[in-house]
Amino acid sequence: MLELVKQPWHWAVAGILIGLTVPALLLIGNKKFGISSSLRHVCAICIPANIPFFKYDWKKEMWNLFFVVGVLIGGFLATQFLSNPDAIVVSQTTKTTLAQFGITDYSHLMPMQIFSIENIFTLKGFFFFVVGGFLVGFGTRYAGGCTSGHAIMGLSNLQLPSLIATCCFMAGGFFSANLLMPLIFKLF
Amino acid sequence: MESKKSIEVRHQDAMCTNESKKSENGFLSNIKYLIVGIVFGTVFVKAEIISWFRIQEMFHLQSFFMYGVIGTAVVVGMLSIWVIKRFNVKTFSGEKISFENKTFNKGQIYGGLIFGIGWAITGACPGPLFAQIGSGFLVVFITFLSAVAGTWIYGKYREQLPH
Numbered sequence: 001m002l003e004l005v006k007q008p009w010h011w012a013v014a015g016i017l018i019g020l021t022v023p024a025l026l027l028i029g030n031k032k033f034g035i036s037s038s039l040r041h042v043c044a045i046c047i048p049a050n051i052p053f054f055k056y057d058w059k060k061e062m063w064n065l066f067f068v069v070g071v072l073i074g075g076f077l078a079t080q081f082l083s084n085p086d087a088i089v090v091s092q093t094t095k096t097t098l099a100q101f102g103i104t105d106y107s108h109l110m111p112m113q114i115f116s117i118e119n120i121f122t123l124k125g126f127f128f129f130v131v132g133g134f135l136v137g138f139g140t141r142y143a144g145g146c147t148s149g150h151a152i153m154g155l156s157n158l159q160l161p162s163l164i165a166t167c168c169f170m171a172g173g174f175f176s177a178n179l180l181m182p183l184i185f186k187l188f
Numbered sequence: 189m190e191s192k193k194s195i196e197v198r199h200q201d202a203m204c205t206n207e208s209k210k211s212e213n214g215f216l217s218n219i220k221y222l223i224v225g226i227v228f229g230t231v232f233v234k235a236e237i238i239s240w241f242r243i244q245e246m247f248h249l250q251s252f253f254m255y256g257v258i259g260t261a262v263v264v265g266m267l268s269i270w271v272i273k274r275f276n277v278k279t280f281s282g283e284k285i286s287f288e289n290k291t292f293n294k295g296q297i298y299g300g301l302i303f304g305i306g307w308a309i310t311g312a313c314p315g316p317l318f319a320q321i322g323s324g325f326l327v328v329f330i331t332f333l334s335a336v337a338g339t340w341i342y343g344k345y346r347e348q349l350p351h
Contacts (some may be wrong), residue, residue: 014235014333015260021228023268027277028220033265036314039339046336053343062345068318072306075322077226078233090241091250098244109239110311110325117327125327127237128309133317133331135306137338140314141193142299142349144290147313150300151258156265157287165296172304180305188238 006082008089022156031063033151036140038068101185124188143168232319240311247308293351 018123024030041061048054087106098104119125140146142172143165145154151169154162237257265351271277272285279285286340307313310331312320317335320328342349 009231009235011235011256012260014231015257016264017227017231018257019261019264019268021224022265023272024224025221026268026272027279028224029209029281030279030283031221031287034191035318036339039314039336042336042341043340044341047340049340050287051340051343053346054288054340063218063221066221067197067225067228068315070222070227071229071315072225072322073222073319074226074229074231075233075238075319076229076324077271078230081322082230082234088236088239090240091245093333094241094245094250097248097250098241106241108325109233109236109241109323110328111240112314115240115325115327120327125330127331130328130334132306132309134338134341135332136303136310136312136314136317136331137335137340138302138342139299139301139306139338140335141339141342142291142295142346143303144295144299144301146315147258147307148315150296152265155262156269157301158266159288159290161292161296164292165300166299168297169304169307172301172306173243173247173308174304175301176305176308180306181332 002082006084008084018152019156022153025067029063032149033143033153034064035068035071036137036146036149037061038064039137041065100187101182110148122188127184127187139172202348228315229322232316233323238260238312238316238319238323243308295351296347298350 011143022033025033041058041064044054044056044058078093088109096105098111103113105112114124114128120129136146143150144161145165146171147166150159150162150165155166235257236242237254242254244249246254248261268288273287277285303313310317310328312328313333317328317332321332
């Protein structure tokens with residue numbers, strides 16, 4: 001049984017469990033599934049700076065921070081105790097594409113040629129951590145939600161604005177992965 | 189004073205505008221959300237959704253995996269909400285479950301495109317960001333701090349941005 005759990009889970013298993021998060025949060029406390037709001041709560045708690053957007057009763061949103069801390073703990077526990085010892089299986093065509101950018105290390109879930117401590121103070125680190133993170137934080141708040149709030153919760157509740165947002169997430173991602181990143185990789 | 193439009197926009201920011209009437213402060217009442225989060229984070233790691241490689245596969249249309257995950261999640265979520273609405277299911281503490289409609293604004297387009305660009309670069313939407321840090325990729329903490337900064341800059345300049 002443990003061997004089975006340690007193998008990478010099927011997409012349908014993951015999809016069902018992620019989908020069930022929606023009713024789970026609704027049933028235990030009438031909460032709407034959404035993760036990017038946690039970034040806003042961090043701003044409201046730590047650096048509100050008298051900005052109206054961060055002046056609200058964040059104590060009522062504490063559940064959301066408990067939830068994301070849970071995600072972090074879950075990531076830790078799954079890695080420590082349920083980790084798959086084999087290298088990640090990635091589509092051969094993707095490997096060929098990424099090899100052109102010098103990404104060849106598949107020993108971890110993330111490419112260590114990018115996401116390693118040595119890259120923090122390099123141009124590569126600046127682009128992948130600082131610029132990338134900024135776009136995620138700025139974009140999700142501007143859009144009013146991320147993959148969880150719009151693509152999963154919003155689409156589940158048949159919201160047209162969420163469908164528009166989700167299409168834009170995908171359009172931005174296709175542009176970034178296919179046109180922007182090949183140019184950026186040339187810099188390193 | 190807030191204009192009506194400003195309030196409308198704020199409602200869309202995934203704020204919990206219908207927070208539970210019952211007293212929900214305190215560590216113990218929030219622990220259940222921590223547990224749901226732990227399950228969720230485990231799924232992220234075990235299905236390798238936190239992997240930057242999976243996101244590249246998705247945006248190069250070279251694997252069905254992420255489409256399968258998101259598609260299945262949406263179908264399960266949709267059925268769940270349909271059942272809750274159809275049978276007027278209450279929360280475990282007996283409260284009515286409420287839903288609000290989102291209103292469209294151009295932020296969903298501009299912000300959506302900007303987030304999409306960042307999603308492909310970092311290989312993470314906000315959920316996997318937390319799971320990546322927990323999984324031991326400590327540099328992602330910098331990505332997280334930068335995402336908080338991005339959120340803050342949006343908050344500071346939102347009145348000047350087209351919505």
